[in-house]
Amino acid sequence: MKSNEISRRHFISTAAAATAGVAISGISSPVFANSKDTSDKLALLGGKSVRGDKKWQKWPQWNAEKFDPKMKEVMSSLTWSRSKNVAEFEKKWAEMHGSKHCLSTVNGTNALSAAWMQSNIGPGDEVICSPYTFSASIFGILYKGAMPVFADIDPTTFQIDPAQIRKKITPRTKGILPVHICGYPSDMPAIMKIAREHNLFVVEDACQAHLAEIGGKKVGTWGNAGCFSFQASKNLPIGEGGGILTDNTEYYDRLYSYHNFGYASGSVSGQISSISALILANKIRMAEYQAVIGLCQMEKLEEQHKIRNENGAYLNEKLAAYPGVSPVKLHKGATAASYYIYAMVYNEDKMDGLPRKRFIEALNAEGVPVATGYPNDPLYGQPMLKEVFASDIYKKCYSASELDFEKYKQKNHCPSLIKTYNSALWIWNGGLMLGTKSDMDDIINAVDKIHNNVAKLK
Structure with a gap:
């Protein structure tokens, strides 16, 4: 030997x-x-x-000989804003996941924010979140004036622990945010069982989890919405880009309207040719050249x-x-x-x-x-939250005790996360x-x- x-x-x-x-x-x-x-x-x-x-x-990787002509075509067309290539990208991403609808966005952060912005959560509501994630995961929850509540992870899988989710549910709980961190699937069957029992809105942060699956069903298709990032390091790299999957057509219509100034879309109806904003919205449309890069990478x-x-x-x-x-x-x-x-x-x-x-x-x-x-910097202890808690809307909707940042950190402490x-x-x-x-x-x-x-x- x-x-x-x-x-x-x-x-x-x-x-x-x-x-x-x-x-x-x-x-x-x-x-x-x-x-x-x-x-x-x-x-x-x-x-x-x-x-x-x-x-x-x-x-990222790029086959210049094969893909440069496609990029030249879209650039030469001078149609750079959302058009047929974006629609094709959305269709193929939805089909690849077995989902009814995909809405593309300028990046994954905006995908996550839009998904929560068009949910029914609001001030006074609570959303149970995975703590092992990047701050952008919870931006949309905070934009809506809701309170992020953190449930600890399983340290062997890095994913939010369904048993810990159950412990955090209160009469004010309205949603769950599982994060498929590192590209490993969260336990969506268990999470969705909890969501059905308590009528909770579920947004999956699948920004790192392209094509991951549970029992053959892709992540991002289990919840009410599944959000993806196509940033340059991701498994489908565009440079910047995002997408939202959903099977709910009415919700999709609202998302589409939201990402396009609030203009009429499907069930979000208004006068034909009207450019009046029907809902409070944003402009987070994917560009044509982004979509072409995505189609090539796909x-x-x-x-x-x-x-x-x-x-x-x-x-x-x-x-x-x-x-x-x-x-x-x-x-x-x-x-x-x-x-x-x-x-x-x-x-x-x-x-x-x-x-x-x-x-x-x-x-x-x-x-x-x-x-x-x-880094060892828990999301529930970051200064961003302390600043949000000091805002007028949070002061109007939550008690001083609820906004006491030291108490909040203690209440949301996750030992397995720290481990x-x-x-x-x-x-x-x-x-x-x-x-x-x-x-x-x-x-x-x-x-x-x-x-x-x-x-x-x-």
Whole structure:
């Protein structure tokens, strides 16, 4: 047996025994076809990196020979505002998800805001939100004067925990905002069961979860609305862009009117040729050249989605052998993630106390782009909310006690979220999950190398 096989077996067994009282047995290097001798000096300590000079796939990707003529056509037409290309993009995005309607917007933030703006929530109402997300997720809730209430996550899936949602329901609860963070599906069957029981409006933040699914049903089609981002890093990159899916035609009509100055649309009816605004609205229309980029990117999306899931499953299987990292789990029933981000949980206690920061430095040095994800700055404690609570409309609609920011933070504290902030690992590079099996093996070899040399890192 090679020396590195002996050392890795020794590490795995002793680390597991120290934390769980049980040694992991039956695991030995190599654990996959392209494993390397990882007893070499770590790159962080002056050794050669696992990746060497190899590059990850660039993102976004663009086939200039194939797609430049399509862009030239739309630019030469001088029809740049919303027209036939936007309509085609919406039709294809809806069909790809099995949804009746898609409304495109200038970006995902506006998609989320519009979805809530055309809901029936308002001042005094509460919306239960996932706390593991970006601030833009809740803008629309605040625009409507409603109160975001945060339910904790399941730290093994990173998704809002349905059991915690139930604990937060009050007579004032009117909606739920699940966020399919990193591209992993939230437990929508359980969430929708709660929503039906309490007549709650559900907006899915699927901005990171293109084509993820549960039992073959795509995320973004479970709730009343599903919102997507097509920002440059996303799995369908346009640069900027957003979309809202819904099966409710009346709601879609209001969304369409809202994104177009409030003009008449379908059931939002007015006089023919009237340019009078019928509802308080916005102008957040997608442009024709945005839609053309999206249509071009859509041509390979399903093929890329398949590759991402194959690579995700491969990494999940192989990395499960390492006690220092735990791949984020798909909840029971989820049949595909988008793997916008490949996420893991760092187990410091199983790495002989090696700080996560040091592990990240070592993995980056081996050529694997990994970071902590969102900083330890809970959304329910951000200054934005304190400013909103000081506004006249919130002061008129809520008691002083409800707007006491320190009390609000305590009431919404999510222990599992904090645990995740301090243990999450995000491997994030747009083209990385489209790599070859050899590329995935480099990730596994890098993790193996660090496990094999943890004492030297300390």
